[in-house]
Amino acid sequence: MNYQNYLEIRPDKRFGKPCIKGTRISVYDVLNWLSNGMSKKEIIEDFEELNEEMINACLAFAADKENKLIVVS
Secondary structure, eight states, X not given: OOGGGTEEOOTTSGGGOOEETTSSOBHHHXXXXXXXXXXXXXXXXHXXXXXXXXXHHHHHHHHHHHHTOOOOO
C-alpha cells in the first residue's frame, strides 16, 4: 500500500505528526483506537470522513516505521 496517498505531515497541523489528509486525525489516534479494541467499522461510524483504506494506510505507515527502526546496542 502506498500510504503517502492518504497521509501528510505538515508542521502547522498537530505539531508535524503524520495525519490523514484533509483531517486533523493523526496516525497515532487511529492506532490508539485500534489498540483499545475499536474495530475499523466502529472508527468509520464515529468518524465518517474516514474509510477503511485510510485506516489501512495508518497501519502500513506504522509497519514501515517499525521496519526502519535502528537497534543500537
